[in-house]
Amino acid sequence: MKRLLLLLVLSFPVLAAPIQSPSDFLGIKIGADRTLADYKQIVSYFRALDAASPRVEIESLGKTVLGEEMIMAVISSEENIRNKMRIRESARKLADPRGLAEAEVDALIRDSKTVVLVTCNIHSSEIASSQMAMEWAHALASATDAETRRRLDNVVLLLVPSLNPDGQKMIVDWYRKNVGTKYEGGQLPYLYHHYVGHDNNRDWYMLTQPETRALSRAVYHTWNPQIFVDEHQMGAMGPRMFIPPFADPVDPDVHPLIWREANMIGANMAHRLEQKEKSGLIYGYTFDAYWLGGTRNTGWWKNITGLLLEIASARIATPMYIEPTELRGGSKGLVEYKSTINHPNPWKGGWWRLRDIMDYGRIASDALHEIAADKRTDFLRNLVTRSRAAVAGAKPGEAYRIPKQQRDWPTAQHLAWLMLEHGVEVHQAANGDYWIPMSQPYRLFVTEMMEPQRYPEVRLQAGRDVLRPYDVATWTLPLQMGVTVEHTTLPEGTRRVTEINPETKEVIRRGATLTRKPRVATYKPWAASMDEGWTRWLLDTNGFAPKTLSPQQVRGTLPFDAIILPDVDKDIIELGRRKPGTEGASRYDDEMPEENRGGLGNEGRDALRKFVEDGGTLIAFAASTNWVIENFNIPVRNALSTVKSEDFSNPGSLLRVNIRPDHPVTIGMPAQSAIFADAPIAFETSSPSTDTQRWVLASYPEEEREILLSGWIQGAERLTRKAAAVAVTYGKGKIVLFGFRPQHRGQTHATFPLVFNSIYWSVQ
Numbered sequence: 001m002k003r004l005l006l007l008l009v010l011s012f013p014v015l016a017a018p019i020q021s022p023s024d025f026l027g028i029k030i031g032a033d034r035t036l037a038d039y040k041q042i043v044s045y046f047r048a049l050d051a052a053s054p055r056v057e058i059e060s061l062g063k064t065v066l067g068e069e070m071i072m073a074v075i076s077s078e079e080n081i082r083n084k085m086r087i088r089e090s091a092r093k094l095a096d097p098r099g100l101a102e103a104e105v106d107a108l109i110r111d112s113k114t115v116v117l118v119t120c121n122i123h124s125s126e127i128a129s130s131q132m133a134m135e136w137a138h139a140l141a142s143a144t145d146a147e148t149r150r151r152l153d154n155v156v157l158l159l160v161p162s163l164n165p166d167g168q169k170m171i172v173d174w175y176r177k178n179v180g181t182k183y184e185g186g187q188l189p190y191l192y193h194h195y196v197g198h199d200n201n202r203d204w205y206m207l208t209q210p211e212t213r214a215l216s217r218a219v220y221h222t223w224n225p226q227i228f229v230d231e232h233q234m235g236a237m238g239p240r241m242f243i244p245p246f247a248d249p250v251d252p253d254v255h256p257l258i259w260r261e262a263n264m265i266g267a268n269m270a271h272r273l274e275q276k277e278k279s280g281l282i283y284g285y286t287f288d289a290y291w292l293g294g295t296r297n298t299g300w301w302k303n304i305t306g307l308l309l310e311i312a313s314a315r316i317a318t319p320m321y322i323e324p325t326e327l328r329g330g331s332k333g334l335v336e337y338k339s340t341i342n343h344p345n346p347w348k349g350g351w352w353r354l355r356d357i358m359d360y361g362r363i364a365s366d367a368l369h370e371i372a373a374d375k376r377t378d379f380l381r382n383l384v385t386r387s388r389a390a391v392a393g394a395k396p397g398e399a400y401r402i403p404k405q406q407r408d409w410p411t412a413q414h415l416a417w418l419m420l421e422h423g424v425e426v427h428q429a430a431n432g433d434y435w436i437p438m439s440q441p442y443r444l445f446v447t448e449m450m451e452p453q454r455y456p457e458v459r460l461q462a463g464r465d466v467l468r469p470y471d472v473a474t475w476t477l478p479l480q481m482g483v484t485v486e487h488t489t490l491p492e493g494t495r496r497v498t499e500i501n502p503e504t505k506e507v508i509r510r511g512a513t514l515t516r517k518p519r520v521a522t523y524k525p526w527a528a529s530m531d532e533g534w535t536r537w538l539l540d541t542n543g544f545a546p547k548t549l550s551p552q553q554v555r556g557t558l559p560f561d562a563i564i565l566p567d568v569d570k571d572i573i574e575l576g577r578r579k580p581g582t583e584g585a586s587r588y589d590d591e592m593p594e595e596n597r598g599g600l601g602n603e604g605r606d607a608l609r610k611f612v613e614d615g616g617t618l619i620a621f622a623a624s625t626n627w628v629i630e631n632f633n634i635p636v637r638n639a640l641s642t643v644k645s646e647d648f649s650n651p652g653s654l655l656r657v658n659i660r661p662d663h664p665v666t667i668g669m670p671a672q673s674a675i676f677a678d679a680p681i682a683f684e685t686s687s688p689s690t691d692t693q694r695w696v697l698a699s700y701p702e703e704e705r706e707i708l709l710s711g712w713i714q715g716a717e718r719l720t721r722k723a724a725a726v727a728v729t730y731g732k733g734k735i736v737l738f739g740f741r742p743q744h745r746g747q748t749h750a751t752f753p754l755v756f757n758s759i760y761w762s763v764q
């Protein structure tokens with residue numbers, strides 16, 4: 001009998017041991033309260049699935065900042081996995097159907113598969129999708145039912161269990177360390193990405209981080225999926241799940257089939273969730289169809305249908321009990337927490353746990369898989385339609401030229417490199433100029449990147465206010481980067497390029513000739529600041545090797561030439577948190593262990609004053625200039641410090657300033673520049689005492705209409721004739737105040753030299 005069984009097993013591999021579930025494999029109960037698999041465990045499980053199942057294959061996307069490997073699981077039928085390379089090639093042709101005969105397109109649509117990308121856990125505290133991904137992959141690898149097989153036959157699923165492995169590990173480590181204490185489920189006192197924290201989902205057009213570049217390559221160079229779904233979590237006290245349709249405003253240039261597909265997929269998800277009695281689903285809420293910077297959003301301009309899912313959070317893996325009276329609206333699309341057509345079945349409160357988040361995410365993910373199979377030929381044909389419309393929309397010979405003869409050629413080369421990295425077709429002429437022909441599938445993306453944004457002013461009721469954008473209102477790269485680009489006609493004889501290696505910038509070369517390398521430090525508050533991370537990134541990548549100072553380290557004598565206060569609220573600088581009772585104050589102070597709390601206080605302030613009096617240079621960005629103005633007796637005030645939001649509002653726009661030519665901080669800058677500003681700050685200086693000098697380094701134009709270059713602003717007249725950047729002497733030292741973010745998210749190459757020059761000034 002035993003021998004017979006063995007024989008059976010050998011001759012019928014289908015009877016081999018069932019594929020282990022993640023809970024069995026890892027020896028923990030996935031999805032249970034206070035239980036999390038960390039990134040290494042997740043990878044080990046996916047590797048085991050790859051070994052055990054012919055339906056799963058792991059691809060490596062690249063390395064994270066901290067050296068972790070990023071993985072993506074390709075999940076499909078056994079046959080599709082065998083034909084992976086052919087399916088990839090078909091997807092590439094469908095994304096760029098130029099030169100294909102109609103019969104070839106028809107054959108591709110008939111024979112190819114829907115390629116669907118699902119990314120999880122880019123925001124590390126939004127942890128549930130990283131756990132759900134293992135269960136979903138296991139179910140797809142082991143299913144024997146006809147319906148799942150049909151879906152696997154029609155769809156190639158690309159599943160990224162975590163888009164931020166470093167942060168996934170940080171969150172799980174911190175959670176495990178604090179479980180069972182009063183800090184269980186509390187916030188991390190540092191960024192969950194080495195440099196950019198939550199802004200890792202604001203990097204999808206600038207591609208500054210290795211994780212962003214790795215996924216971008218997989219999407220726009222290797223796989224060309226038709227559908228891209230990014231799974232997130234949102235606050236705990238509102239609706240349970242946002243599923244597209246998106247909220248207004250919408251970018252009118254995006255092909256309408258993108259929104260029709262997103263709505264159709266979203267409707268299938270909501271329908272399946274409602275069937276399973278999952279309440280609290282909402283659409284048309286908070287998340288708009290205008291902003292370009294998020295993972296899946298960038299794809300809208302590249303003909304890919306991108307969806308965002310947002311599920312209510314728990315306290316990481318700790319369940320929350322929510323009283324019905326605590327549930328809140330208050331956002332775009334749901335002003336009061338009640339039943340509306342976009343939120344017909346409100347959740348009623350009670351316990352909410354990791355398992356709930358995983359269940360909502362899993363049902364939606366299965367509904368995605370289902371409709372991707374059902375509508376396979378529609379999704380493939382619609383992509384061809386969108387791609388062809390993009391190509392056909394170009395005027396004859398229309399192109400952008402990035403001329404070699406310009407003020408800052410290395411940064412212009414960087415722009416050309418960036419377009420290439422995005423999958424855009426880039427050419428070069430014999431004289432070195434780069435050219436971007438517009439009759440290409442990514443035409444809308446190129447236009448969006450090159451031209452100023454005019455924010456669509458949408459009102460949902462007559463006489464009501466304009467809907468505010470979800471994030472910033474602009475991205476125009478030539479303005480942000482200080483690069484000259486011309487919209488013109490493609491000449492004969494340009495060659496398509498496949499590689500661009502930008503030269504080193506002059507401002508960095510000049511720094512290398514200084515007699516002494518400046519010692520620079522950046523201030524890092526415990527309330528993790530993304531602007532601090534971006535500042536550190538900028539200085540690290542340009543060879544400044546900055547030190548990082550916690551609030552407790554700003555004491556006594558500070559052995560530096562320059563100290564930078566990144567864009568941090570003045571209360572957070574002083575106290576380490578917002579003042580109790582103010583907006584955003586929450587229970588923050590209770591959530592951090594003692595050693596991870598506190599601000600500069602009086603001691604830190606006195607140390608910084610002494611640092612400057614003794615000859616140091618203090619450099620402050622945006623909000624932190626308010627703290628400097630209040631704590632240093634300098635002849636500068638912020639004319640907008642008490643302005644009301646209805647009188648002045650700037651969600652993040654590019655503004656024009658005039659630059660003073662003859663100052664060490666402005667060396668190499670043009671007479672006018674674009675700056676990225678997103679806060680009510682406009683300096684007024686006054687005549688100082690004889691032992692103090694002050695300089696207006698950058699000022700807004702006198703005419704209101706000249707101020708806005710790209711984006712949206714309300715109350716621009718309040719900026720006229722005000723200063724955007726100033727410098728003053730203070731004792732033996734200097735203070736430089738930027739009322740904007742000169743290094744905003746690593747994008748504003750135009751104003752990076754102001755930061756570098758300020759640091760160099762500290763040793764001049």
Ligand SMILES: [Zn+2]
Nearest residue numbers: 123126232233
């Ligand atoms: Zn998120």
